[in-house]
Amino acid sequence: MNFIKKIGILIIFLIFPIFIFASSNDKYEKGKITEILRTISANKDEVENGISKKIKVIVEIKTGDYKNKKVLIMHPVFKDKAYNVPIKRNEDVVLDIHNQDGMITYNIIDIDKRGLMISILLIFIFLVIVIGKGKGVKALMGIAISIFFIFYGMLPLILKGYSPLWLGVIFSFLIALFTIYFVAGDSKKGLVAFLGTIGGTIIAGVLSQIYIYAMKLTGYTDLESIYASNLFKNVNVVELISAGIIIGSLGAVMDTAISIASSLNEIREHNNQLTEKQILKSGMKIGKDVIGTMVNTLILAYIGSSMFTILMFMVQKNDYPLIRILNFEFISTEFLRSIAGSIGILIAVPLTAYFGSKIFTKKIKKK
Incomplete structure (x- = not known):
């Protein structure tokens, strides 16, 4: 087994656990924000629930049964920053796809951080190999x-x-x-x-x-x-x-x-x-x-x-x-x-x- 193959196997072993816990199922899928259309003021009931405004976005689903489908989502912005999921155009997100008696709803519940996790892991591996040989x-x-x-x-x-x-x-x-x-x-x-x-x-x-x-x-x-x-x-x-x-x-x-x-x-x-x-x-x-x-x-x-x-x-x-x-x-x-x-x-x-x-x-x- 040559040096390149050894490194490849190491990367697989080190990265694979991330996907064990991040793998998608029927409920959670990866999406990409393709457009941010406009911001809408929250109604009275939403304000009482802590929502200050809503952002109208289009998200393309990247994985699962709904792959390549584009959906319109009203993404809430809460007064309390702790509950907010900040979004921007072309960003990867985690979608919660909920099917209730045939009525499907889509919500952005988090930013998909797996790519960033893998990138810093690769930087770590690179530095260990370059410095430690x-x-x-x-x-x-x-x-x-x-x-x-x-x-x-x-x-x-x-x-x-x-x-x-x-x-x-x-x-x-x-x-x-x-x-x-x-x-x-x-x-x-x-x-x-x-x-x-x-x-x-x-x-x-x-x-x-x-x-x-x-x-x-x-x-x-x-x-x-x-x-x-x-x-x-x-x-x-x-x-x-x-x-x-x-x-x-x-x-x-x-x-x-x-x-x-x-x-x-x-x-x-x-x-x-x-x-x-x-x-x-x-x-x-x-x-x-x-x-x-x-x-x-x-x-x-x-x-x-x-x-x-x-x-x-x-x-x-x-x-x-x-x-x-x-x-x-x-x-x-x-x-x-x-x-x-x-x-x-x-x-x-x-x-x-x-x-x-x-x-x-x-x-x-x-x-």
């Missing part, structure tokens, strides 16, 4: 395999009723194994990184599970998850939190372990007379430098994803004192995710240093 291609292969394991292995098995916690452990093992193999190859460095990764990840998962039960978390962190509870009757939702922590922290833990293992391997190659104690000491010293940035990265990632929620509480600080904020389920869950994941990184440092001191000095002991 061979190592970059291997890293992409690791990502592709991780996506495959999660979407076609772990998640379907969770839906069938298997334990999310144990599946998280098993699939983190497989993901780490293949990813580290692509990055470090079949070497002592890879073995050291793998052992450190698995140790740190499992401890993060076990610790999170202990605190999940102690904190009496349910796994239902928002209204959407509560409404969808009937869809997950076979799923242990509580264990999903631990599984999410294991998979979510795996990348950072793996990065920490590989950084330490690679550095120790380099030190060992330059001086093969180092003792276990010296290598262990070097590993811990390297780990201290890695810890600062990696833990910060993980914490900032969780804070960044919750920025809107944090601002909302800041605006309503008189209504929500700290004792109430910290005891919201989703806040408690995110707090546990970030701290347990960070502990996984911390534990990976001494474990990787320890395994490195044993494995990298094994040859000397035999002499």
Whole structure:
């Protein structure tokens, strides 16, 4: 298989999950706004419902049974911007096609973002290949395999009723194994990184599970998850939190372990007379430098994803004192995710240093 074919396969693996969730059916189709005709004032009833005006547009349906059909849509503009879907000519949109006893209605419910998602993904792939070259291609292969394991292995098995916690452990093992193999190859460095990764990840998962039960978390962190509870009757939702922590922290833990293992391997190659104690000491010293940035990265990632929620509480600080904020389920869950994941990184440092001191000095002991 030549280089171009490998890249093609990688792109398919990385892009395909987008289409799994974005694939159209009889209800939702892709459309293109071909004309924006005029703006019409809202009537009294519409104003009472929060609509300020309507835009008369023609949309060409691009997929499904109504493909190539052009339809006239009265697109509402709400007073509250949160409900609006901004549109412009030649823009791709998502259509909700509703058939009620033969009466078909068409509504624009969102902008079709798939093309933009794919474009930034291709930019990412291009930069990884250009900057990382061979190592970059291997890293992409690791990502592709991780996506495959999660979407076609772990998640379907969770839906069938298997334990999310144990599946998280098993699939983190497989993901780490293949990813580290692509990055470090079949070497002592890879073995050291793998052992450190698995140790740190499992401890993060076990610790999170202990605190999940102690904190009496349910796994239902928002209204959407509560409404969808009937869809997950076979799923242990509580264990999903631990599984999410294991998979979510795996990348950072793996990065920490590989950084330490690679550095120790380099030190060992330059001086093969180092003792276990010296290598262990070097590993811990390297780990201290890695810890600062990696833990910060993980914490900032969780804070960044919750920025809107944090601002909302800041605006309503008189209504929500700290004792109430910290005891919201989703806040408690995110707090546990970030701290347990960070502990996984911390534990990976001494474990990787320890395994490195044993494995990298094994040859000397035999002499």
